[in-house]
Amino acid sequence: MLLAACTAILLGAMELVCPPGLDFILRHSPTSQKYIVETMTGGVALLDYDADGRLDIFLVNGGKLDDPVKPPVRLARHEPAYWNRLYRQQADGSFADVTVKAGLARAGESNYGMGAAVGDYDNDGYPDLYITNFGQNQLYRNNGDGTFTDVTAEAGVAAGGWSVSAGFLDYDRDGWLDLFVSRYLDWDFTRNLHCGTPFWAYCRPDRYEGVPNLLYRNLGNGRFEDVSEKAGIAKPVGKAMGVAFLDYDRDGFPDIFVSNDGMEQFLYRNLGNGRFKESAFEAGVALSDDGRTYAGMAVATGDYDNDGWPDVLVTNLALEHWALYRNEGGGVFRYATQESRLAAASASSSGWGAGLYDFDNDGWKDLFVARSHVLDNVERIHSGLRYKEPAALLWNRNGRFELAKLEGAPAVAGRGAAFGDLNNDGAIDVVVAVLGERPQVFLNRRGGNHWLTLRLVGTRSNRDGLGAKVRVGDQWAEAWRAGSYLSSSDARVHFGLGARMRVDVEIEWPSGRRQHLAGVRADQILEVREP
Amino acid sequence: MIGCAIALTFALASQAPQPSLRELAEAGLKAKQAGDLEAAIRAFGQVAALAPELAAAHVNLGAALLEAKQYEKAAASLRRALALDPGLPGAHALLGTALLTQGYAAEAIPHLEKAQRWDLLGVALVESGRFAEAITAFERLLSERPDDPDLLYYLGRAHSQLSRQLFDRLLEAHPDSARAHQLLGEAHQAGGNREQAEKELRAALDRRSSLPEVHVMLGELYESAGDYARAEQEYRIEAQARPGDARAAFKLGAVLLALGRLEEALEWLERADRLRPDMAETLFELARALTLARRLPEAEARLRRVLELESSSRLAESAAFQLSQILRRQRKTEEADRELERWRRIRAGRSSGLPGK
Numbered sequence: 001m002l003l004a005a006c007t008a009i010l011l012g013a014m015e016l017v018c019p020p021g022l023d024f025i026l027r028h029s030p031t032s033q034k035y036i037v038e039t040m041t042g043g044v045a046l047l048d049y050d051a052d053g054r055l056d057i058f059l060v061n062g063g064k065l066d067d068p069v070k071p072p073v074r075l076a077r078h079e080p081a082y083w084n085r086l087y088r089q090q091a092d093g094s095f096a097d098v099t100v101k102a103g104l105a106r107a108g109e110s111n112y113g114m115g116a117a118v119g120d121y122d123n124d125g126y127p128d129l130y131i132t133n134f135g136q137n138q139l140y141r142n143n144g145d146g147t148f149t150d151v152t153a154e155a156g157v158a159a160g161g162w163s164v165s166a167g168f169l170d171y172d173r174d175g176w177l178d179l180f181v182s183r184y185l186d187w188d189f190t191r192n193l194h195c196g197t198p199f200w201a202y203c204r205p206d207r208y209e210g211v212p213n214l215l216y217r218n219l220g221n222g223r224f225e226d227v228s229e230k231a232g233i234a235k236p237v238g239k240a241m242g243v244a245f246l247d248y249d250r251d252g253f254p255d256i257f258v259s260n261d262g263m264e265q266f267l268y269r270n271l272g273n274g275r276f277k278e279s280a281f282e283a284g285v286a287l288s289d290d291g292r293t294y295a296g297m298a299v300a301t302g303d304y305d306n307d308g309w310p311d312v313l314v315t316n317l318a319l320e321h322w323a324l325y326r327n328e329g330g331g332v333f334r335y336a337t338q339e340s341r342l343a344a345a346s347a348s349s350s351g352w353g354a355g356l357y358d359f360d361n362d363g364w365k366d367l368f369v370a371r372s373h374v375l376d377n378v379e380r381i382h383s384g385l386r387y388k389e390p391a392a393l394l395w396n397r398n399g400r401f402e403l404a405k406l407e408g409a410p411a412v413a414g415r416g417a418a419f420g421d422l423n424n425d426g427a428i429d430v431v432v433a434v435l436g437e438r439p440q441v442f443l444n445r446r447g448g449n450h451w452l453t454l455r456l457v458g459t460r461s462n463r464d465g466l467g468a469k470v471r472v473g474d475q476w477a478e479a480w481r482a483g484s485y486l487s488s489s490d491a492r493v494h495f496g497l498g499a500r501m502r503v504d505v506e507i508e509w510p511s512g513r514r515q516h517l518a519g520v521r522a523d524q525i526l527e528v529r530e531p
Numbered sequence: 532m533i534g535c536a537i538a539l540t541f542a543l544a545s546q547a548p549q550p551s552l553r554e555l556a557e558a559g560l561k562a563k564q565a566g567d568l569e570a571a572i573r574a575f576g577q578v579a580a581l582a583p584e585l586a587a588a589h590v591n592l593g594a595a596l597l598e599a600k601q602y603e604k605a606a607a608s609l610r611r612a613l614a615l616d617p618g619l620p621g622a623h624a625l626l627g628t629a630l631l632t633q634g635y636a637a638e639a640i641p642h643l644e645k646a647q648r649w650d651l652l653g654v655a656l657v658e659s660g661r662f663a664e665a666i667t668a669f670e671r672l673l674s675e676r677p678d679d680p681d682l683l684y685y686l687g688r689a690h691s692q693l694s695r696q697l698f699d700r701l702l703e704a705h706p707d708s709a710r711a712h713q714l715l716g717e718a719h720q721a722g723g724n725r726e727q728a729e730k731e732l733r734a735a736l737d738r739r740s741s742l743p744e745v746h747v748m749l750g751e752l753y754e755s756a757g758d759y760a761r762a763e764q765e766y767r768i769e770a771q772a773r774p775g776d777a778r779a780a781f782k783l784g785a786v787l788l789a790l791g792r793l794e795e796a797l798e799w800l801e802r803a804d805r806l807r808p809d810m811a812e813t814l815f816e817l818a819r820a821l822t823l824a825r826r827l828p829e830a831e832a833r834l835r836r837v838l839e840l841e842s843s844s845r846l847a848e849s850a851a852f853q854l855s856q857i858l859r860r861q862r863k864t865e866e867a868d869r870e871l872e873r874w875r876r877i878r879a880g881r882s883s884g885l886p887g888k
Contacts, residue, residue, distance in 0.1 A: 332859060
């Protein structure tokens with residue numbers, strides 16, 4: 001495969017950089033058969049696996065597909081080109097491939113890689129890694145010495161089928177991170193349909209049945225229990241692509257939003273008794289405002305309008321509009337795509353990984369979206385659409401989004417996107433997985449606004465502090481790694497402060513404890529331990 | 532044909548006593564009634580041979596042959612009958628049918644006209660390329676049979692063929708006229724060839740800038756590719772040039788809504804509603820705009836009206852869903868649940884191809 005060299009490009013607020021050492025190629029193996037997995041892979045995780053204070057990058061690879069794939073299906077993931085890769089960030093901003101040293105080489109033989117979730121499930125202070133696949137998933141425990149151990153079997157979280165986005169949350173607030181795994185379709189290589197005339201294209205999801213999502217409860221002893229049925233997660237059956245968490249009704253228990261492809265979205269309301277109730281219709285987030293389903297790809301949560309209630313954004317295919325649901329309080333959302341001006345901004349664009357973060361530190365959460373159509377031949381089907389698209393950054397101006405000028409950003413087949421402050425300069429950076437190419441690393445060229453980043457350390461709560469609610473002035477944020485598509489972001493909670501030099505901070509920990517920090521100085525990464 | 536057969540037996544009875552002829556005619560009649568067409572044809576054929584000047588004998592033979600799908604022979608018998616008695620209306624209908632079935636549409640027309648078989652006449656006219664006359668023939672029947680699938684099909688086909696004929700004439704006679712380019716633009720748009728469609732529509736405007744509807748077509752072209760800003764420009768030109776055009780006002784209002792420009796959207800949608808009240812699409816978009824403006828009771832009223840106008844369409848489905856959302860936001864939970872149930876019924880009906888109740 002001949003690949004264009006990576007070229008650094010200045011894009012206004014962002015700089016597309018080529019960090020030395022980050023030589024990963026996402027091998028998705030496109031075939032003439034149009035196996036759906038080919039166009040769906042591309043997980044990214046940002047984690048500080050060695051606790052040196054710098055974010056490292058984990059990238060999930062696809063697999064080798066013959067054209068056509070013949071049974072028995074072998075995806076050649078023993079070959080180094082198809083391994084997932086862990087890149088350790090070094091002091092100078094370059095990266096070193098530590099995959100083998102970390103014990104993450106060889107991703108399996110009969111799986112095709114999808115996404116990654118990060119969480120310190122054993123509360124030892126080191127982030128662990130869960131990898132989703134078409135096939136069996138893998139849980140790697142971080143040993144704290146730069147290596148990982150595959151503990152999938154003993155933890156009981158292999159799942160199977162076609163897993164996509166996953167995430168860690170402490171749904172029962174017992175101090176241990178549980179695991180949610182979303183799954184896509186009941187599909188395999190032997191049942192791949194040929195769709196589209198006159199050109200074969202990846203089939204629409206309605207040609208296949210869905211599969212249940214999974215919830216694993218962390219028993220605290222290294223093992224997980226599959227509680228999908230008894231917690232009310234297994235039904236209804238969906239066609240999930242993304243998952244994100246939020247306490248939308250502010251009852252203290254984290255709820256789960258699952259973006260589904262071509263059907264209604266799911267909002268699992270946490271009843272606080274170990275059970276969930278799927279409530280998307282009641283909450284007004286199941287469909288677009290005119291009752292239409294959409295492609296439901298990535299999901300991002302965040303309080304974009306600074307009213308104190310977490311909102312939900314779902315990216316979709318071109319001509320569907322990305323769906324923005326504004327939380328009105330009282331358990332009800334309002335479809336806000338038009339009023340936020342996202343309809344026009346997203347009308348001809350297909351969005352994958354997405355995140356609501358304050359990229360210019362002005363106190364309003366902006367939106368970054370990795371883009372590309374799902375069909376690699378979409379131009380032949382609709383001449384007004386494009387397969388490859390440049391990533392999009394949309395500034396949030398008092399609740400209205402406007403496209404930032406990222407002129408010169410190359411058009412790519414963007415998939416997963418993870419967010420975090422790679423160089424610890426107080427500005428959120430982005431890593432985007434790109435089908436068939438190197439990942440894109442967008443370094444944020446921080447302007448003059450002030451900022452504050454909190455690294456939460458739970459004591460009674462889970463060690464990552466995931467699910468904590470943090471208020472700084474009129475801004476609220478919940479600490480989560482999950483969200484976007486197939487990806488896992490920096491767990492640290494970031495706020496843009498505009499011109500403010502000092503702020504008061506309030507933290508509501510998952511344990512229920514509240515913490516108040518007065519007059520916190522801006523422009524620092526502050527570690528906060530749960531009292 | 533029973534009538535013809537009875538007429539034949541009376542005719543035979545009034546002639547010199549020829550019991551064998553009468554017996555043959557009755558035997559033919561019985562055989563035909565029993566569905567034994569071969570025996571009927573044999574019997575009627577003998578009658579016609581024995582009494583070749585008797586028109587009714589040839590009609591009966593023709594009718595039996597027609598029923599046996601022996602169209603050529605049927606036509607020959609019926610022609611002989613009409614040569615003997617040109618006023619036989621039943622024979623004209625039968626001959627017209629026999630000829631039309633064989634594809635001799637032009638020849639069938641005078642017979643079907645005489646028999647006043649408007650449905651078959653319409654088909655014959657369509658097949659002869661006389662579309663305008665065919666439309667007239669079909670429309671004679673439309674009030675009696677408004678839902679007849681064959682009639683609707685042929686009437687639609689006649690209209691579309693007539694359009695094609697007229698458009699061919701336009702393209703041939705005035706290939707570089709504004710209308711010819713407009714026509715080609717529309718054709719490319721329908722075929723999904725966006726670049727060519729845009730080129731032709733622009734060429735049409737170059738030749739006649741005041742051509743109505745072309746800006747709306749361009750707007751639709753841009754809107755369908757998600758380019759709302761350019762769509763707005765085109766709709767605005769049309770709406771300003773034709774201030775009485777409800778459709779242009781609606782299009783402009785709807786795209787302004789998609790652009791998030793609520794106040795302007797409301798203004799144009801309300802204008803469209805005034806220009807053409809009770810247009811369901813306008814009412815729906817107006818309700819969306821009113822919802823965004825937090826004027827929920829007004830939005831609710833518009834959506835209820837949409838649901839009075841439409842019960843099972845895609846728009847009705849959307850209206851029911853939107854209404855349920857608005858009611859829920861007004862904390863009218865029971866009503867919201869009812870509307871959600873209505874939405875489910877419409878959706879299920881649409882998925883199964885049956886109308887929702």
